[in-house]
Amino acid sequence: KPAKSKSYMWVARTVMKCPQQITLYAYANTRSGAFAQKLYQNFTGVLQCDGYSGYNLLEGRITRVGCWAHVRRKFYDAAQADGNMAKSVPLNLINQMFALEQEWQHFSPRVRRRRRRSRTRKLLKRFWKWIDMAQATPKSRLGKAITYALDQRTALDRLINMGSLDWSNNAS
Numbered sequence: 001k002p003a004k005s006k007s008y009m010w011v012a013r014t015v016m017k018c019p020q021q022i023t024l025y026a027y028a029n030t031r032s033g034a035f036a037q038k039l040y041q042n043f044t045g046v047l048q049c050d051g052y053s054g055y056n057l058l059e060g061r062i063t064r065v066g067c068w069a070h071v072r073r074k075f076y077d078a079a080q081a082d083g084n085m086a087k088s089v090p091l092n093l094i095n096q097m098f099a100l101e102q103e104w105q106h107f108s109p110r111v112r113r114r115r116r117r118s119r120t121r122k123l124l125k126r127f128w129k130w131i132d133m134a135q136a137t138p139k140s141r142l143g144k145a146i147t148y149a150l151d152q153r154t155a156l157d158r159l160i161n162m163g164s165l166d167w168s169n170n171a172s
Helices: 033-039 053-058 068-082 088-104 109-133 143-151 153-161
Strands: 008-013 023-027 045-048 064-067
Touching: 008 033, 033 053, 033 068, 045 053, 053 064, 053 109, 064 153, 068 088, 068 143, 068 153, 088 109
Parallel strands: 045 064
Antiparallel strands: 008 023
16 A cells, blocks of 8 residues: 555454453454444344444444543543643542542452442542533534544443453553
8 A cells, every 4th residue: 555545454452361461453445333343243142332323333243342542532532632630539549449440440240330330420420520511612622522422321330330341441
């Protein structure tokens, strides 16, 4: 391909708690949902991914779970642009969630699920309450971060009950 042409590397991997780690790299000249369908054509189960709409074509065969690192990145960028890193309520709540996950990273999936239900759920409720009450211009960085989070609310909330999955897919 010419050096100036676009191409994409898709990454699929097992969860960190899986005893047999597998990582798959798939090269494509497109980022279309059709490629996602081809890549995951024989896959059923849980897919932890970002908010890319191309994954919507997989619904029915998979359970989609969100990635809090992708959500955090949007709020980080918004806070940095506003110069309000310390005052960003959503960013601080997400950081607290990640801090808990860091503490629990070596626990069994069962223990992580219990901890998430008892401790992280409270932070999640505060996060979504703030999101539901927030007033931001839709085209602003904060508005885009809010929309990104809201569009994945169900997928993000699923992590509370899935202790075998990490809070993000950053391992990919």
